Amino acid sequence: MLDLETAPPGIDAAPTPTQRISPVLQDAREFETQLAQLSRGQLAQLKRNVGQPLPGRGVAWFYGLLYRGDVGRRQNNAEIYFLVATLYDFNRLTTPRGDRWWGSLGRSMRLAADKSGSDSVKRRFQILLDADLDGGADSELAFRLRQTIQWLKGHNVGFDPAQLIYDLSYWSHLERFVQKKWARDFFVAPAEVRDFSPKIEEPN
Secondary structure (H helix, E strand, O other): OOOHHHOOOOOOOOOOOOOOOOHHHHHHHHHHHHHHOOOHHHHHHHHHOOOOOOOOOOOOOHHHHHOOOOHHHHHHOHHHHHHHHHHHOOOOOOOOOOOOOOOOHHHHHHHHHHHHOOOHHHHHHHHHHHOOOOOHHHOHHHHHHHHHHHHHHHOOOOOOHHHHHHHHHOOOOOOOHHHHHHHHHHHOOOOOOOOOOOOOOOOO
16 A cells, blocks of 8 residues: 555656656647547547447447557557546546646545545545556456546546546556655645646656
């Protein structure tokens, strides 16, 4: 179990105009743009496939998205791209300024926790951090994410699909730097909506 009270800071930092965006996150942002361009019918089809592994049902066309952008990266992480795509239409909220949401799911949960005022959010967050991704769409983490994305919407808080793709791509990293970053964002980050940069460096 990750000790949330003593979790060290994550490795990414506030953005500057000269910083280089991670290639993983850059492709994920391109993928998010492609999702936004889908028809309402296609988004509804993806939504109905939540919890289903590839190839899903009635969404064979999704493979076309995997052959755009960084093809090798998308194919290697196809289940993650599909998982986030099925969650996308459950919560497409923008910030109060009308901007897209940025940052980790830990930051989004911090904002929702401040709105809800419930002490149970910390327990919900701990369970999410301890969940594993083994099994893809059938994993405990996938199940918890479905709950969390809808819970966030209920508190008028969105999420960053591209950042989630990035984070899930490294969820099983031995150093658990993604989980540590989420923990920092949940327990330390300020509550107001802010824009934060993507990661600059790829893990070894």
